[in-house]
Amino acid sequence: MEYSERQLKTPLFTAVVNYAKKKKISFHTPGHKHGDGIPKMFRDFVGSRIFDIDLTLLEEVDSLQDPKTVIKEAQKLAAEAYGADFSFFLVNGTTIGNQAMILSVCSPGEKIIIPRNAHKSVLAGVILSGAIPVYLYPKYDLELGVICNVTPKQVEEKIIENPDAKAILITSPTYNGIAADIREIVRVAHQYKKILLVDEAHGPHLKFHPDLPLSAMEGGADMCVESTHKIISGMTQASMLHARKTVDILKLKRILQLLHTTSPSYILMASLDVARMQMATQGREILSKVINMANEARTDIKAAGMECFGKEVIGREGIYDVDVTKLTIDTRAAGNSGYEVSRILNKQYGIQVEFAAPTNVLAIMSLGNTKEDIHRLLKALKEIKKGYTPNEELIKTVSSVRMPEKESEVVLSPRDASFSNTKKIQFKEAIGMVSAEIICPYPPGIPVLAPGEKITKEVYEYIMFLKNLGNVINGQDDKNLNTVKVVWDARLQAAGGNYIDAEK
Ligand SMILES: Cc1ncc(COP(=O)(O)O)c(C=O)c1O
Numbered sequence: 001m002e003y004s005e006r007q008l009k010t011p012l013f014t015a016v017v018n019y020a021k022k023k024k025i026s027f028h029t030p031g032h033k034h035g036d037g038i039p040k041m042f043r044d045f046v047g048s049r050i051f052d053i054d055l056t057l058l059e060e061v062d063s064l065q066d067p068k069t070v071i072k073e074a075q076k077l078a079a080e081a082y083g084a085d086f087s088f089f090l091v092n093g094t095t096i097g098n099q100a101m102i103l104s105v106c107s108p109g110e111k112i113i114i115p116r117n118a119h120k121s122v123l124a125g126v127i128l129s130g131a132i133p134v135y136l137y138p139k140y141d142l143e144l145g146v147i148c149n150v151t152p153k154q155v156e157e158k159i160i161e162n163p164d165a166k167a168i169l170i171t172s173p174t175y176n177g178i179a180a181d182i183r184e185i186v187r188v189a190h191q192y193k194k195i196l197l198v199d200e201a202h203g204p205h206l207k208f209h210p211d212l213p214l215s216a217m218e219g220g221a222d223m224c225v226e227s228t229h230k231i232i233s234g235m236t237q238a239s240m241l242h243a244r245k246t247v248d249i250l251k252l253k254r255i256l257q258l259l260h261t262t263s264p265s266y267i268l269m270a271s272l273d274v275a276r277m278q279m280a281t282q283g284r285e286i287l288s289k290v291i292n293m294a295n296e297a298r299t300d301i302k303a304a305g306m307e308c309f310g311k312e313v314i315g316r317e318g319i320y321d322v323d324v325t326k327l328t329i330d331t332r333a334a335g336n337s338g339y340e341v342s343r344i345l346n347k348q349y350g351i352q353v354e355f356a357a358p359t360n361v362l363a364i365m366s367l368g369n370t371k372e373d374i375h376r377l378l379k380a381l382k383e384i385k386k387g388y389t390p391n392e393e394l395i396k397t398v399s400s401v402r403m404p405e406k407e408s409e410v411v412l413s414p415r416d417a418s419f420s421n422t423k424k425i426q427f428k429e430a431i432g433m434v435s436a437e438i439i440c441p442y443p444p445g446i447p448v449l450a451p452g453e454k455i456t457k458e459v460y461e462y463i464m465f466l467k468n469l470g471n472v473i474n475g476q477d478d479k480n481l482n483t484v485k486v487v488w489d490a491r492l493q494a495a496g497g498n499y500i501d502a503e504k
Contacts, residue, residue: 007280012074012273016266019060020052029056055266064264065257074273081280082207083217084242086249089272091264094201095121097225097241101197104252106131111165113158117147120440120447130415134162139318144309145359148318149180156188167195173202177326178319182219198224205231208283211291213321222246228275231366235271286367294325294365297374304382306333327363334385349380409454417451423488430455433486438475
């Protein structure tokens with residue numbers, strides 16, 4: 001059978017639908033029994049069909065924990081479509097995939113090189129594994145108002161400084177669609193016999209169009225994870241992990257079994273099967289339309305006097321390639337912060353963007369968007385720009401926002417810090433102490449403070465600045481950020497930590 005014919009198959013979705021059609025009497029989970037037990041208000045809104053495919057582990061629909069039939073076949077087709085040796089369906093998003101990748105390559109105390117702007121799920125993988133993070137600091141491009149990607153040179157320098165590092169994990173493309181030079185980073189990593197992992201949460205579509213950045217698997221990465229639900233047609237939480245034979249597949253499978261629910265949603269898994277089929281058989285055509293629409297939107301946004309970068313920024317430091325389906329709309333010309341423009345778009349125009357940053361908003365274009373959507377966005381942006389007087393002071397302030405550039409001092413492994421004795425103290429008094437928690441503005445989910453790191457004045461001021469701007473900051477216990485949890489452990493004093501003196 002030809003590739004195109006094979007890829008039309010949807011073994012898991014078909015099996016799930018066939019099972020549902022049999023209308024068997026259910027004496028098994030889930031408790032709603034084909035939706036009959038679901039409150040009417042819920043069923044009336046979502047319809048009844050969805051409950052028929054909300055199944056559990058049954059012979060006819062296979063088991064994610066130990067796939068033998070239709071899930072195995074669906075994963076094999078995914079591996080073929082993505083150019084991997086093995087693919088795994090994930091029902092807890094790329095989050096569980098990042099954790100599994102790290103746990104499968106790092107033992108406690110082993111180093112892993114990760115970007116400072118890695119998603120908090122990467123940090124979660126570091127905490128769970130007991131690995132020691134060594135950070136790469138991607139450039140923050142003040143003009144564009146976005147964090148760029150890591151370069152092969154940065155990766156090589158970090159490996160030379162840390163020859164004992166086990167693996168490197170990079171995020172590519174970033175939320176804003178900025179891709180790293182995967183092929184060269186893979187070459188560098190493999191030259192030093194390191195494993196290269198890629199958080200490709202924002203790239204499940206890359207493989208299917210030549211005008212998009214090279215995908216991690218095409219670039220030769222050892223493993224990558226993709227949020228099928230973020231960009232293509234997977235349901236929310238549905239992701240995939242792709243791997244090569246170069247990694248310990250049995251260990252990876254064991255770890256996925258440990259982390260995964262034993263009741264994975266067949267709705268999510270079936271959506272992965274269908275999303276793969278759609279991309280493998282019609283991806284190029286569908287994505288061509290999305291790319292064209294996004295490029296037209298970009299041209300129109302620029303014509304309206306607002307910046308929205310595309311491929312012309314390729315070649316700037318940390319920008320190897322750009323996924324043009326992402327529209328990072330600079331709001332400075334509208335006289336307001338991205339946060340404010342996002343709020344206005346939502347409240348006054350019924351338009352919800354993916355996220356807001358100090359100087360921009362991110363609009364993700366994907367296969368469900370239409371020209372009408374673009375038209376409405378453009379109209380709204382033009383009106384916002386017209387109606388608002390530039391607030392020079394605010395623009396100056398928001399333009400100066402950046403990630404702290406100085407390398408943070410990792411005093412303890414994130415795991416030791418997370419599980420040590422801790423104390424809540426006034427944030428301002430915590431400068432010089434060791435954080436026991438993550439502090440992460442979200443979206444885009446970039447931690448500015450990780451467990452085990454010394455709280456510097458720069459970090460403190462940056463967090464307070466974001467707080468005062470009204471940014472959503474997650475991860476920490478005290479939502480108001482008046483206090484912070486620090487490590488309170490005499491062992492640190494012995495190790496030369498300077499915070500114990502602060503005990504009152
Ligand atoms: C770069 C990156 N990695 C991982 C994740 C987590 O993905 P998921 O929501 O699929 O668990 C996100 C989510 O925003 C992300 O932006």
